Amino acid sequence: MGESSTELPDPELYLRKYTGGGAGSGRRRAPGAPGTGRSRSARTYREMRGSTTETTCKPPVPKNTDHVPKPFKSCKNIIHWNAFNQMRSSPTKPQEIKIVDQPSGNVQLAEKAGLVPKYVNKKDYGRTPEYLNRFKGDAEAEARRWEAEMAENQRRKESMKLSEEERQQILQGLRCNWSLVNQTYQGLSLLTDTLNKKHRKTRVENQLKQLEKFIQILEKHQIIFIADNPYALL
Structure with a gap:
């Protein structure tokens, strides 16, 4: 254990807590030797923290006669209040x-892409878009108008058509008129020596033609x- 001249430490002077000379100092010192006094770091735990009775003791239990303040109890319905907040929130x-x-x-962003x-x-x-429905309605109205015009034209054509009975009546009347005009023509003078006779004969011949x-x-x-329809105004 070292050299023979080295003095061995006393077994009674073992190293106690917070009595070391400093960090890394493993040498024990005899009482009264220099450096054996308590250093600043060798204070006891009680000196540093104080008495344990002052820090660890809890307040006494209150008596049943003492007034103990109770926490405030709200009457608000939390479920209804949350539902109301959810309805009002955006x-x-x-x-x-x-x-x-x-x-x-x-x-x-995917939306911009x-x-x-x-x-x-x-x-x-x-x-169907609204403008297509509008165009479709206009086209249907135009088709109905065109069909009405065609039906009106057909009706006018039917009214302008001369019936067989009317044709026979007109033909009979023309033949009677031709007989009268021909009778007048037969009664004209053969000698047309005056201007009036010439004009009258020409007029009667034109009527016959x-x-x-x-x-x-x-x-x-x-x-x-019939070109000039008499039923057009009906």
Whole structure:
């Protein structure tokens, strides 16, 4: 244990807590030797922390006669209050979806990229647009108007058509007129030496030609339409 001249420590002077000379000092010192006094770090736990009775003792238990304040008890219905707050609060907006569209890590919103189906969520999705319904209604009204005009034209044509009974009556009347005019023509003088005679003969001949033309038309055509319709005003 070292050199022969080294003095061995006394077994009674073993090292006690908080009595060391400092960090790393393993040498024990005899009482009264220099450096054996308590250092600043060798104070007892009670000196540093104080009495344990002052810090660990709890207050006494109150008696039943003492007034003990009770915590305030609210009469508010928490369930109804929470439901009322939820009805008044505005709905939270959903978190926007982001996508990475490039290998370099470019991030953009999926809505701006056109990847969010916005049109299919509209109220009028799958319904005929209003302007198409309006165009369809206009086309149907125009078709009905055109059909009405065609029916009116057909009715007018039917009313302008000369019936067989009327054709026979007109033909009979033309023949009677032709007979009267021909009788007048037969009674004219053969000598047309004056201007009046010439004019009268020419006028009667023209009447005969006109009546013969009308008679030929009525005899040749079975269906005749009147140009100036007398039934147009009905």
